[in-house]
Amino acid sequence: MTSPTATLLISCPDQRGLVAKFANFIYSNGGNIIHADQHTDFAAGLFLTRIEWQLTGFNLPRELIAPAFNAIAQPLQAQWELHFSDTVPRIAIWVSQQDHCLLDLIWRNRAKEFTAEIPLIISNHPHLREMAEQFGIDYHYLPITKENKIEQESKQLELLQQYKIDLVVLAKYMQILSADFITKFPQIINIHHSFLPAFVGANPYHKAFERGVKIIGATAHYVTSDLDAGPIIEQDVVRVSHRDEVEDLIRKGKDLERVVLARAVRLHLQNRVLVYRNRTVVFE
Amino acid sequence: MTSPTATLLISCPDQRGLVAKFANFIYSNGGNIIHADQHTDFAAGLFLTRIEWQLTGFNLPRELIAPAFNAIAQPLQAQWELHFSDTVPRIAIWVSQQDHCLLDLIWRNRAKEFTAEIPLIISNHPHLREMAEQFGIDYHYLPITKENKIEQESKQLELLQQYKIDLVVLAKYMQILSADFITKFPQIINIHHSFLPAFVGANPYHKAFERGVKIIGATAHYVTSDLDAGPIIEQDVVRVSHRDEVEDLIRKGKDLERVVLARAVRLHLQNRVLVYRNRTVVFE
Amino acid sequence: MTSPTATLLISCPDQRGLVAKFANFIYSNGGNIIHADQHTDFAAGLFLTRIEWQLTGFNLPRELIAPAFNAIAQPLQAQWELHFSDTVPRIAIWVSQQDHCLLDLIWRNRAKEFTAEIPLIISNHPHLREMAEQFGIDYHYLPITKENKIEQESKQLELLQQYKIDLVVLAKYMQILSADFITKFPQIINIHHSFLPAFVGANPYHKAFERGVKIIGATAHYVTSDLDAGPIIEQDVVRVSHRDEVEDLIRKGKDLERVVLARAVRLHLQNRVLVYRNRTVVFE
Amino acid sequence: MTSPTATLLISCPDQRGLVAKFANFIYSNGGNIIHADQHTDFAAGLFLTRIEWQLTGFNLPRELIAPAFNAIAQPLQAQWELHFSDTVPRIAIWVSQQDHCLLDLIWRNRAKEFTAEIPLIISNHPHLREMAEQFGIDYHYLPITKENKIEQESKQLELLQQYKIDLVVLAKYMQILSADFITKFPQIINIHHSFLPAFVGANPYHKAFERGVKIIGATAHYVTSDLDAGPIIEQDVVRVSHRDEVEDLIRKGKDLERVVLARAVRLHLQNRVLVYRNRTVVFE
Structure with missing residues (x-):
């Protein structure tokens, strides 16, 4: 083949x-x-x-x-x-402080679980520069404030152009992108750390703990201007119990997040995801 | 033992x-x-x-x-x-038109998966009278309208007293109980046909289909006056795909509903569920 | 549609x-x-x-x-x-003493989860006659011993002919069919109460308990002359722990068995299962 | 705490x-x-x-x-x-050519998912030396042949002593340890890439593909002299279909292996696993 x-x-x-x-x-x-x-x-x-x-x-x-x-x-x-199939797509991974999804995507790419080049990491924090350098990937630190957001987004767009990026993967990037940005660069996959549509918005693990759910989940979806409401590509869940503190939910959730995000990225890169009417058909 | x-x-x-x-x-x-x-x-x-x-x-x-x-x-x-353990609790099962949870609970009771007597079925529809009679259980048909709701609830309370009921199981009873009723009889377990807190309220399968989720769930919880927000006892999920129409979600959901409800009822009857602060500790 | x-x-x-x-x-x-x-x-x-x-x-x-x-x-x-699709297949359900798969298939058929007629139940025990009569299904009690097995199998074949049966479903029928029988009537689905190929043969739950596994399963497969080695149609699993005694494995297993068997029967009846080289392609 | x-x-x-x-x-x-x-x-x-x-x-x-x-x-x-709890156990990770479990354990240790020191990697292949050095861990390459096995095992034992190792984790180490070695150092956790007891021995993914199973699994267990028959600590599974080639089973299996192994190591390090009669009680 x-x-x-x-x-x-x-x-x-x-x-x-x-x-x-x-x-x-x-x-x-x-x-x-x-x-x-x-x-x-x-x-x-x-x-x-x-x-x-x-x-x-x-x-x-x-x-x-x-x-x-x-x-x-x-x-x-x-x-x-x-x-x-022999066109190699170029991915930019965006992160904040957590490294598990980033490391996982890099490892899978090296293990040839999917075919892509990852020339660019963008972050609103400086923490993961060392990891980026370890793997020889350019790291651009663009801190975000309310004041500089629009300005930084135009820099981000420039970087995507400069590096000829086909797909942005938000690998636990804890910032909301503007509708304008999404219009200009619509190929974005995000990992949300809950079983959407439960617990939209911030701190889903805290909300899940508070609500006393017996199962937590993670959701990979295309980003749209409507927060956490874009077309869902993949979801998965794991059982929790009263013994799990918030930090346990976060730990268990990390395992979900990286697997769910990786599956979604792989399906997208294999051109198996067809989006229509805010839904996806996943041809597996 | x-x-x-x-x-x-x-x-x-x-x-x-x-x-x-x-x-x-x-x-x-x-x-x-x-x-x-x-x-x-x-x-x-x-x-x-x-x-x-x-x-x-x-x-x-x-x-x-x-x-x-x-x-x-x-x-x-x-x-x-x-x-x-040798006190046999008495259960009233409340239903509307769907029979799968009712039949399942009756079957499990006969198979001695849990120890209880089920002397009473209450319904706002006449449909399941035949099934009740087949198993020798009294069936009370109490249709609900906006006008007669308070009146019917007082009849329902009388029935619970008359039959010495310890636990009400809402086995797909598609009516909302008043806060007043719940105060007077607080031992109520409900099965909600979604992965709460996603899709509270009516028609969760239609909402799940609309949202394009890749997993659906069911939730068994104690009933409180805050709709679909009571302490969660048990949840479970099943994968779905774009191939599943709403009727497929309903069919797959039924399998979840009866298993999740049965587990919750069993845990409750074995006194394994401790409720505090709108949460449960389930001692399995 | x-x-x-x-x-x-x-x-x-x-x-x-x-x-x-x-x-x-x-x-x-x-x-x-x-x-x-x-x-x-x-x-x-x-x-x-x-x-x-x-x-x-x-x-x-x-x-x-x-x-x-x-x-x-x-x-x-x-x-x-x-x-x-408008040809209604005719199913014979074979049982021994356990009723859960039988009742489940009957209920699903009545709920129109699949389209079939179930005119015949065959059992090597008399226990489930009452349930058969309750649903108006003919019940033939054919006890099996080492001596009468061949003789009984020819009676069973006659019954299948007489009732114009298209598919035999072994719904916890605890007897092994002869190679000769299977050659004469090859359309047989069986539910095995383990995650095949683990625990082939008798008493899989006892073996699973003995081995201390953390997950148990059930397997629906077409019957071949090689015991428990026929083409697998569907499997599912459930978590267990050290707290689960053998009877708990059996109870949890029952929920698996009926769901897995029902899925397999439904897929078969919708002509979604293609068998080749002792494997199945399931077109879902 | x-x-x-x-x-x-x-x-x-x-x-x-x-x-x-x-x-x-x-x-x-x-x-x-x-x-x-x-x-x-x-x-x-x-x-x-x-x-x-x-x-x-x-x-x-x-x-x-x-x-x-x-x-x-x-x-x-x-x-x-x-x-x-403040005694930090010392782990030696043994690998062959595959890196996913090794990298995963190192990452989790750095992310403080469990508390341990990992001063030693032993391998029968030279491939992962670079990764070991990247994380500052000593790497000992001890190739195994039929002839040198006993000799190499005595070197391995010396290394375990020298590095004061408390626990050996076989993270896809594709060699069988001798009964003698296990007697001398019994604290060993292995990850087997199947849902034991299905597919013991070599090439479980090929066997699973051949058998046409619909679910594959992974099993973490303590090592005993009886191959793949030691006390099971943790298992998990994932669905597969006819579309999955052997390489897909291997890819999906890797995700299972690293999660199942990591859970087992964590439970062991938190002293939550009690072994008796070739079984485990896992106090979660």
């Missing part, structure tokens, strides 16, 4: 023949489909699909795939994305 | 020697402790414990245990309950 | 164009695909797929679908099954 | 008054119990308990606690261990 692949993520109004039309496009050009999955949202009248095929032996040169597919997609009013 | 046992559930301000004092009370009277567990809530400065011992060979006759223990408890400002 | 559907389960040697060919067969005959999923077993060189489409508007009459599809399938050396 | 504590782990033949006797020993010497839990194995006739109390204000000096308690324990035929 080392042949490079192309992947189409498509959503379009439901109608007869969509599976056949898309499959024929690949087949008639000599492609070998290695993954095809679909979902129909009957309430929304939408057909959503992911098709991945091997490029070896495919007759269309890469640069012609998009225009050729567009000729099919336009009459169907389809929205679509095309990705190539 | 067929010897009857006595169980003390105690909460009192934390201080040295509590374990020794309570254990000595049992031991000096010839009792054999078969379960002792404790928890300290350091923030609240509270010591919480459950002690269960065999009555065979215990020197104090049953009627003297409470006064004898009170002499120890009072100087410690302890709050406590005393239960005997 | 109340339109009846047809479902094809196909496995064939992997090659280019399969998705397109199968989709075109549906589309060119006017069908609307509502579910299509595929899996490639690269090691085995096999392509496995499930395609479901609405029969309303489909140009081929039902009786011609199989021969028409065969013309496509044969050159591809494909093995395939065709099912119609 | 920063006061140092003492912890007793006791197992003795069950009899009346044990809770009182042990509690009185603490109380009469001015100690404040902060954790007391017990378990009775009725089949074995054994009482097992863990008691932890604050040393601040305790009248007995540390060196007299053991002899004083022995006077109580001996007549009861009790076996017991005494631990002090």
